[in-house]
Amino acid sequence: MAEPPPPGPVPAQRHASQPTALRIEAAGFGYRGTTVLWDVELTVGEGRTLALVGPNGAGKSTLIKSVTGLADLVTGSVTVLGRALPKARGLAAYVPQAETLDPDFPVSAADVVLMGRYRRIGWWRPTGRADRDAALAALDRVGLADRASTRFGLLSGGQRQRVLVARAIAAEARLLLLDEPLNGVDATSQERILTALGELTATGTAVVISTHDLAVAARIADQVCVLNGRQWAAGTPGEVLTPEVLREAYGNHAVDLPDGRTMLVET
Amino acid sequence: MTYAYAEAVLAGALAGLIGVQVVLRRLSYFTMALTHATFPGVVAAAILGVSITLGGALAGVLVACGVAALTRRRGQDAAAATGVIVAAGFAIGVGLVALQDGFSRELSSFLVGSIVTTGRQDVVTTAIVLILVAGVLAFFGRGLLFTGFDAAAARSAGYRPGLYDLLLLVTIELVIVTIVPAVGTILALALIVAPAAAARLWSTRLPVVTGLAVTLGMLSGLLGLPLSGLLDIAAGAAITLVAAAFLIASLAARRTS
Secondary structure, eight states: OBOOOOOOOOOOOOOTTSOEEEEEEEEEEEETTEEEEEEEEEEEETTOEEEEEOSTTSSHHHHHHHHHTSSEEEEEEEEETTEETTTTTTSEEEEOOGGGSOTTSOOBHHHHHHHTTHHHHOSSSOOOHHHHHHHHHHHHHTTOGGGTTSBGGGSOHHHHHHHHHHHHHHHTOSEEEEESTTTTOOHHHHHHHHHHHHHHHHTTOEEEEEOSOHHHHHHHOSEEEEESSBEEEEEOHHHHSSHHHHHHHHGGGEEEOTTSOEEEOOO | OHHHHHHHHHHHHHHHHHHHHHHHTTOHHHHHHHHHHHHHHHHHHHHHTSOHHHHHHHHHHHHHHHHHHHHHSTTOOHHHHHHHHHHHHHHHHHHHHHHSTTOHHHHHHHHHOOGGGOOHHHHHHHHHHHHHHHHHHHHTHHHHHHHHHOHHHHHHTTOOHHHHHHHHHHHHHHHHHHHHHHHOHHHHHHHHHHHHHHHHHHOSSHHHHHHHHHHHHHHHHHHHHHHHHHHTOOHHHHHHHHHHHHHHHHHHHHHHO
């Protein structure tokens, strides 16, 4: 259950001249030719944050997975940093939900973050000091420098999620794709993750984050996209997170509150 | 007899080495399918008079591709697909054996191995395969680790998890056909899985787990061979018993500590 903030004036934050990190045009996404998400039209500039919101099964994960090559682009086009899919694979860093990973796997937090450096290291070179330093610096950015040698599976759920964000930071990708990174995450970890993402966008990294927490979307995103089987609305949080749009997109799961706000009931 | 000891130790090292990958990726059941599928290949090769290594490898790779194809199809789960293939492969082998008169002695040696008949050539082959597998695991180590731990993120980073899966399956099959003459198709699985599973209980650091698994695999061979003489049982069975004993002892020790 989440509440959007009361509608109010929000400064327009679109910069049409900004270089594009992600451009999605007339796209349909799905699995094995079956489209589950239609009519997506989005542009994310460098240093910008796009939040994907919508009820469970709306297609948020499908959209993110399509950009990484885990789901299919059925129609339309997707361009990552100027290169079209599928050639664009490998340019964006994907942050999965920590709970999808095997906690018994014998890797330390630092090992996991180091994976973000693998592409830079190449096949044949051994892991160098510079890469290890970059991994530790990334762990420090999410407040886990002192847990570097702890086994990944022994960390709390929130800490694991922070490690995965650190891995994406270490990869130095210009586009980050985060699939529900705040689900079941403690308050400290949530703040650490959001702060780290804010620091990244300040240096020009674009962030696409799916969440069902509309308050978080309103707080961190320049642009919010409401999905439910198709793209219902996209724009600034002030334009999109309105009772009208949400009621329409969420269907029966949107409940009007007496004070004029809309409460969403997750099903 | 020296060759038998050398073969037992090398096969143990090889099994322990690949076993870590098998256990990490939870491929024990799949590996069982491979070992069982190797059986009809080995029998068919023996009947046809061609290299049993080649026959076993061919059958194993076929099965690996079959299981991979089945599991990639939506709605098919890996365990069901693998289970059917385990049984079918084994049935084909038994059928082939039944077609041949006076074949039961060879049948037993395919099932549980016959390490005492190992020659110099077998030892050299196992040593070469050991070097090859160690090289593959070292060269592709980072990709195997990344795709094994987090296939989705690895894919987004430009890795091809499917290719790594295939590489690993072929490597596992190579190990199986190499150690089958020593320990047999049925017992190969235990020598692959037990040392790695035991090693994992003692450490959470991958290099340590790997080193320990190789050591336990070698010890299984080294101790299993004299044990087989002592108990008058097949060497493959004795080696497997030692490997299993390491696992059970490790489980008990880690539970009480």
